Amino acid sequence: MEKKISLDDILGMDRSYRRNLMNTISGFKSANLIGTISHRGVPNVAIFNSVVHIGATPPCLGFVLRPLTVPRQTYHNIKARGYFTINVVAESFYEKAHQTSAKYDEETSEFEACGLSPQYTKSHPAPYVQESPLKLGLQFEEEHHITANGTILIVGRVVEALVDSQLIGEDGHVFLDKAGAVSVGGLDSYYTARPLGRMPYARPGKAE
């Protein structure tokens, strides 16, 4: 039976319970690895569930970073170098991708520690994740600090993409299920997808 949970109920919850609830209750999220490289040349990769589409023209994506209350290598590297990559996590390596959420020191490459392979192009300084079927190279564009809790929205402009053209339909649509892409519930539950259907462009008066 449906139950109402108030803000007081939420604030009165155990911290870990509230974190699980608030991370899962709004639905499935994108599972992505974000690749960066430090000023000293150490490649970094970390998993995020907050990548969001910003726009197609110019091609922009964003993601939310946790507050800077402790050192954040991803943030630091993006600010220092100006580039990052967004890589879709697939079923074939989701356990390795999850392992990047462990706290490694700044001299350790999570690629090596987690069994993932950095991949470079001549035209983009940040490392891609070779195992990923859908890779995007971005240039840092802007950042927005969320007053409510100190998190940061990072926005980047897509400057290149690495993808098997067989995964792209005639109209530009990427077949995420064919790519083996996974989605994530909260911070730790991974899912593959079963297609329900592709819907036509909606117009008024066409509802049942």
Place this chain on the structure above:
Amino acid sequence: MEKKISLDDILGMDRSYRRNLMNTISGFKSANLIGTISHRGVPNVAIFNSVVHIGATPPCLGFVLRPLTVPRQTYHNIKARGYFTINVVAESFYEKAHQTSAKYDEETSEFEACGLSPQYTKSHPAPYVQESPLKLGLQFEEEHHITANGTILIVGRVVEALVDSQLIGEDGHVFLDKAGAVSVGGLDSYYTARPLGRMPYARPGKAE
């Protein structure tokens, strides 16, 4: 075979091809209905694929709105009334949810036009979607205008939730597959989920 697509390639694409590619290539997204109510009391509901977790303490979520180059009822209502709801789309009504993306005039309630039912509580002015298994009531907190393309990040504070307690585990984790939640690829492809696994909290040295 993997192929490199440059920024020039992307900017040279047909508009609709680029929109499809850029909306799908970063992976599955959350499928959510956002409910608002106008100053005149007309309930509005629209589908979004850009809901993002902002934080658990205080409980905050955000979503990205397209530029204000045409009237945006969702934005207008949130600014006028200060409240909105986020509702997870489930398999049982995803076609109706998709239909809310049609352009209705401001005197038409998409609830009625699309066959969805508004649901109200005494403690929150904006309408929930009765059909949704996971409903969140939010108070507008802040907005950030993205310089790159004029889109807007709206951030709200969760002030109540409506959910069947059988969908919540002992540790606060919501079973999205049990709820029938769907994810979306781009603007029009809907998917259900098959659980791959729930991973333990990652610590250094625990990789395979």
